[in-house]
Amino acid sequence: xxxxxxxxxxxxxxxxxxxxxxxxxxxxxxxxxxxxxxxxxxxxxxxxxxxxxxxxxxxxxxxxxxxxxxxxxxxxxxxxxxxxxxxxxxxxxxxxxxxxxxxxxxxxxxxxxxxxxxxxxxxxxxxxxxxxxxxxxxxxxxxxxxxxxxxxxxxxxxxxxxxxxxxxxxxxxxxxxxxxxxxxxxxxxxxxxxxxxxxxxxxxxxxxxxxxxxxxxxxxxxxxxxxxxxxxxxxxxxxxxxxxxxxxxxxxxxxxxxxxxxxxxxxxxxxxxxxxxxxxxxxxxxxxxxxxxxxxxxxxxxxxxxxxxxxxxxxxxxxxxxxxxxxxxxxxxxxxxxxxxxxxxxxxxxxxx
Ligand code: NAD
Ligand code: UDP
Numbered sequence: 001x002x003x004x005x006x007x008x009x010x011x012x013x014x015x016x017x018x019x020x021x022x023x024x025x026x027x028x029x030x031x032x033x034x035x036x037x038x039x040x041x042x043x044x045x046x047x048x049x050x051x052x053x054x055x056x057x058x059x060x061x062x063x064x065x066x067x068x069x070x071x072x073x074x075x076x077x078x079x080x081x082x083x084x085x086x087x088x089x090x091x092x093x094x095x096x097x098x099x100x101x102x103x104x105x106x107x108x109x110x111x112x113x114x115x116x117x118x119x120x121x122x123x124x125x126x127x128x129x130x131x132x133x134x135x136x137x138x139x140x141x142x143x144x145x146x147x148x149x150x151x152x153x154x155x156x157x158x159x160x161x162x163x164x165x166x167x168x169x170x171x172x173x174x175x176x177x178x179x180x181x182x183x184x185x186x187x188x189x190x191x192x193x194x195x196x197x198x199x200x201x202x203x204x205x206x207x208x209x210x211x212x213x214x215x216x217x218x219x220x221x222x223x224x225x226x227x228x229x230x231x232x233x234x235x236x237x238x239x240x241x242x243x244x245x246x247x248x249x250x251x252x253x254x255x256x257x258x259x260x261x262x263x264x265x266x267x268x269x270x271x272x273x274x275x276x277x278x279x280x281x282x283x284x285x286x287x288x289x290x291x292x293x294x295x296x297x298x299x300x301x302x303x304x305x306x307x308x309x310x311x312x313x314x315x316x317x318x319x320x321x322x323x324x325x326x327x328x329x330x331x332x333x334x335x336x337x338x339x340x341x342x343x344x345x346x347x348x349x350x351x352x353x
Pocket of ligand 2: 092093188199200201202204205216217218219223225261283284287288
């Protein structure tokens, strides 16, 4: 383990951790959790789908630094680094398909530049991989041993194949250079801080229900997903990162409670007490028909299982979006609130270069 030996003002040693994609939905919750347990956190994000709003409360934290940077460009960071969580990548189909070549480069080139940094710093590297590596699965539920069923030339391929290539190169860095790696295959995760226009199903349905707009169900609504609340996922990522070095994964992290998309729509309508009606729209190309993780490995190796039931998770997410839609806080690309702290000055220094 490469623990940095500097000490905080509270007298305990600080671990220095990078989170790429740290201004995004999952990344910002991860930054919160790492700071809470005493890490020094460097958040790297190009704000493609991330938002300053997600990390604004952290900007004046003495152990938090935000660097606006695109991971496709090699990264130089002063000092030692102990841990790197590689989350940088748009995750919602409409956003990763908006710039498919850019998405593929983020997955592959971005991961390689982040791996190079990990190698240079002897840092442990955790990859946010995805259930999309299984594509439209032919076996159900999906264990980690399943090699997948991905259409390599379809509109989802920039993400699915990009993430598969990322896994390949991560394991090569491990085999060739002995880099300590961890690969988490994350299944559909939802919660506060998804973008209003994120495009993924839970945030879409909640925003539509709260606005009294039609709920856009794609296809018949009989396709399934298994939804994991953000707090459960963050706990799983932490356990995986801190597991013994011999554990590389891939490890599925997801909630095995499988639901149809129509059932999710009904759950959202119940929790919002909305009168919105369902509007059926065409199913996107290559949309997987069923998805459910096998989590035996996570249970056995990490002692992890999801704890937040869907009703509670949806309730918390509805409460977040209700407040956000009511306050109509504008989307900003710049950290503007409060006096500039250390992190904001660092951000200004980087962006003014
Ligand atoms: P998100 O879109 O909210 O976050 C992604 C973050 O990465 C954003 O802040 C974005 O600005 C940043 N980013 C994108 N391209 C970048 C680049 N080239 N350089 C620097 N930053 C860049 O999505 P999320 O749901 O928080 O997903 C985070 C990670 O978890 C992604 O890697 C995603 O593939 C993975 N994942 C998420 C889910 C899920 O259900 N949420 C499921 C499987 C995997
Ligand atoms: N979906 C839907 N309406 C929406 C958004 C998504 O019916 O407004 C469907 C989508 O077709 C898919 C499922 O919900 O079958 C999950 O979609 P999402 O984009 O959230 O995640 P992914 O397809 O990547 O699992």
